[in-house]
Amino acid sequence: MDATVTRRWLLARLYEPEQTIVDCRFTLGKPEAGRESYEQEHIPGAVYLDLEHDLSSPVGEHGGRHPLPEPQVLAARLAKLGIGNHSRIVAYDDESGMNAARLWWLLRYLGHEQVFILEGGFSAWKAEKFPVTDHQPVRVPSTFEPKVQPQMLADVDQVRQVSEQTVNGGTHAGTHVSVSDAASALPILIDSRANDRYHGKNETLDKKAGHIPGALNYFWKDTQNADGSFKSAEQLAEHFAELDKDAGIIVYCGSGVTACPNVLALEKAGFKNVRLYAGSWSDWISYEENPVATGE
Structure with a gap:
């Protein structure tokens, strides 16, 4: 069901x-x-x-x-x-x-x-x-x-590792490119926030603006129809078509709430290895040593 x-x-x-x-x-x-x-x-x-x-x-x-x-x-x-x-x-x-x-x-x-x-x-x-x-x-x-079910969750250390792998693997943060072009089954970070917050242009909730280096931006509301219902499995598969289904995916947002609709949508689209970074951006920036990316 x-x-x-x-x-x-x-x-x-x-x-x-x-x-x-x-x-x-x-x-x-x-x-x-x-x-x-x-x-x-x-x-x-x-x-x-x-x-x-x-x-x-x-x-x-x-x-x-x-x-x-x-x-x-x-x-x-x-x-x-x-x-x-x-x-x-x-x-x-x-x-x-x-x-x-x-x-x-x-x-x-x-x-x-x-x-x-x-x-x-x-x-x-x-x-x-x-x-x-x-x-x-x-x-x-x-x-x-x-x-x-601990396999559903990613912590900040795991996110750091994926961020470093993604950046070093050659993907282009902020663009929807297939990570398989850079490396086979390279882990994927998805930022679920609106595009302006991802770019660091309009941050009203958290102390720092920007995104986790290497993360791709898929706004969570883009998984829904105009009436607030979720798009069909076929529509969502098309929405996430540039992502490698063999890769592990970690989803985050500002505080681990709006990432959850994206987790649901990814699973509905057929992705099997999807984890939530529950602390999300507000946790990431609580560690001064964590890098921040802005723009495309």
Whole structure:
């Protein structure tokens, strides 16, 4: 089954007992806005998980602006909401799927495969006059035992190594060239941020502007259609056609959130070895010795 589900698919299964719907709405710079929106109205039966309080750890010296939550801490939070190892989770937000994709990635990192993203998010659901409510469900706690998948994650040392290999291997950062032209199965770094942030021209969130040397720029929103749904597998395969499918890929963004839709899109396009650099750019620049590239 695809990683995303349609609104009509969810409507037909809205009250199935093995399913938990999770509202992941969150607005950067307005940390209470997501929860307030949830309390005002949400999809019936939905529980709420906050990007910064539930889907991240407290910010430290390293780890970026949204450090990964500790597996046992997140597992305990999920269990309290009635999410167990056999639950089916459908996540949604109103931010083009970026926060829902963060939960999708985290659950799979904890070894849970039955997790999906609602196409179009809350606004599209409401626009079709599907049911909404302000009632907050009472959930019976469950048991969630995490089975961490470390192969899904890349740390800063691994990113440094890939960056050095990529630069020395002769790829042209900032252009969509096939890395196989430079070296067979050379690891690939993908920067998921908007083009101006990648180039270092418009950085409003982090202390330094630019990108990790050797990284290619694939803006995460380019994986979606105008209505906020993800492009088809065929469209995404074409979108990423210049990348070597035999290469390992590490995806990053500003803080490990908007990289997650790109991870989903790459997997949908048929890439098998895709890892997330969770700390992303905000972690990279927390190490003074790490080099920074700007421009093309």
